[in-house]
Amino acid sequence: MSKLKHSVTLYGFGPEYMTGQQSLEDILKQVKAIGADGFEIVSPQMINGHPNPSEEWIKRFVDLYQRLEMTPVCYSIYVDNGKHKGRFLTEDERLTWTINEMEYAKRMGFRIVRSQEGLLAGTMEKLLPYAEALDLHLAVELHGPHTPESPVFREFERLYERTQSPHLGFVMDFSSFLSGAPATVLNPLPDELCHKELLHKIRRLYETTEIPVEQLNQQILDEGGDEVDIYVAQKKLYTDRHGKMGSDYFRTSPDYDGFRRYLKYSQYMHGKFFHVDENLVSEGIDYPGFIRIMKEENYRGFVASEYEGGRHLPGITQVEEIERHIRMLDKLWEEA
Amino acid sequence: MTLEERLKKAREILEQPMIMGNPAGPIKAGSLQNHTVCGVTTGYTFQLNNLSYRGIWLSTFEDIRIAVDGKEVPQEYIVMELKGMKLPIRDLGGHSEMFWGAEDVCSLLVYQIGGLPAGKHRIAMDFVRRNDFGHTVGNGTDGYEEAQEFLNPLHIHGEEEMEVVGK
Structure with a gap:
């Protein structure tokens, strides 16, 4: 029986890293101890010297993960449309920015590059030859408040239908498929x-x-x-929506059909979660339902454990949360 | 607590502007010091904490105000120091390739002959900043009128009482 491939995104360790409490090496060692099959890094968060890291830094980083016998999988990049007051990025900016990031991803040994919908399908198509030449899978992340039916994502879907290239795809984030609030959501309130x-x-x-x-x-x-x-x-x-950011809760009807459709173009997924309880249940996200679909569709890609529940003060550490998340996914995969 | 008091408290907790990844507030505690050149003190400086869960672009700052001990500092005397450069704070929007990464030290330097007198000072900061990214999309100015996340930037306030250290 096939086994689910696990990744851990270092994103969840952002607060420790940004406040200087933990170094990249400290974080990688913790992730290594969790025992996932690979890891994901957020480029503007932990790549020192971003957007143009030095040769020395790249060498040290590659040496570090090789010494720890870890596998780089996903390099997360952005389309920073907030950079200029009064306008989004232009196509020249999106195109050259993304090629630059793809080159660094390649040099550091990653094979999946996660970008955002702000890239736009037309620019994505122009990037396909670069993804092929560099042998990378370039994917846009489907994240709340968007759903598979959002017009901007339907355009990507049409591009993928037309090109049928394994070099382009989606990274679905479960924030687009939430049923309700996590069990820990009220913890910060006295x-x-x-x-x-x-x-x-x-x-x-x-x-x-x-x-x-x-x-x-x-x-x-x-x-x-x-x-x-x-x-x-x-x-x-x-x-959990705040203006144009955050996510909606879809109660009993998250878009299961859209999830199934987008799986065809997915090699990596963001297993967003806020809390997994001691019975390996993550309330607010229908993991059993989605894992069943993944198994039915013979999904062979990764699921990254992407923890975002620290602000809800769960009373256990992030590492414990991620370990539970991986155990939960394996259990559901086996039962599905 | 009365119902009104509970409602007020709940609002305070649930309606704080989100500075992702920065529970400490924008001003780095204990970082205030006078700025001295050849024995002449020409100002004072303090450091900022990272303002997001990732590095940010300096061009996303739309406005920065500083008040020291309740008195607003004239903006024309304030520069942001990053990567060895000193940028006037009212001109940050023009520096669209300046990236403040997690490991970079970012400071505000206020020119003021004599600096601050020894002792404690309350530094208050108000800044207005766009998110680096959003979920409304478009090309150039096309559709930008929909981009509420950029058209309505975050207003963040922070205060810190600090003692002038060093010379």
Whole structure:
């Protein structure tokens, strides 16, 4: 039976790295100990000298992961459309920027390059010869608030349908397929501020049913809650969207069909998660349902454990969370 | 706590602007010092913490204000120091290739003859900054009017009480 391939993205270790508490070597050693098959690095986060790291730094980095016997898999790059006030990047900027990043990815030994939808399908097509020449898989990340039906992603899908090239694809992030809020979402609020037990009940009802929000709010009031609980529910349980950023919750209907369709063009996936409990359940994301689809479709790529739950104060370490996540994925894969 | 007090507290916690990856606030604690050249103190300087979960472009800063002990500092005397360069803060938008990476030290230098007197000072900072990336897309100016994440940049406030150290 095929086995799921695991990657760990170093992204989750960003706070420790950005505040200087841990070096890249410290982080790689922790990831090595977790025992995944490969790792992902976020270029503007941990590549020293980004966007043009020195030869010396590249050599030290390659020596480091080779010494640790680790496998580089995914090099995450961006389309920084916020760079200029009043405009997005131009095609010249997107094109040359991405080629430069692809070259560094290649030199450092990565074979998958994750970019963003801001790249646009037309520019992606112009990059195909470079992906072929460098033998890289260039993929755009499907991330909340987008879904497989978002027009910009449908354009990429049409490009992939037309070109049928293994060098282009998607990195699906589970933020586009959330059902509800994670179990730890209320942890940052002091207990005396709201009725947490009641709110957790509402959270589960929101995730697993289609009971209208107005009815859930009424239930809060009927069961001893008040205005504060309704405020918290609206802010944290019914959505994680903030303006054009963040994600929606799709309750019982995340886009399973779109997920299945996009799998054809996926070699790497962001197993976004916020918490896995001691029973290996990650509330808020239907991992069992998605793993079943992956198995049915004979998915052979990686799933990266991408932890984003530190801000919810889960009470266990990130390393423990990632270890649980990998165990959860393996268990679900075996059961599917 | 009354219902109003609880609501206010919940709002404070849930409506903080998100500075991803930077729980400490924008000003690096303990970094204030006078700036002295050939024995002449011509200003003071302090460092900034990283403002995102990744490195950022200096051109994303739209406005930076500093107040020391409650008094606003004239912007024309402030430069940002990064990678050996000193850039006037009102001109950061023009430096679109200056990248502040995780391991770079980024400081603000305020020119002021004599610097700050010895002792504690309260530094307050307000800055306005666009995200480096967003999820609205387009080419050049096409469709930019939809890009609310860039048209409505983040307003961040930070304060730190620090003692002048060094000369």
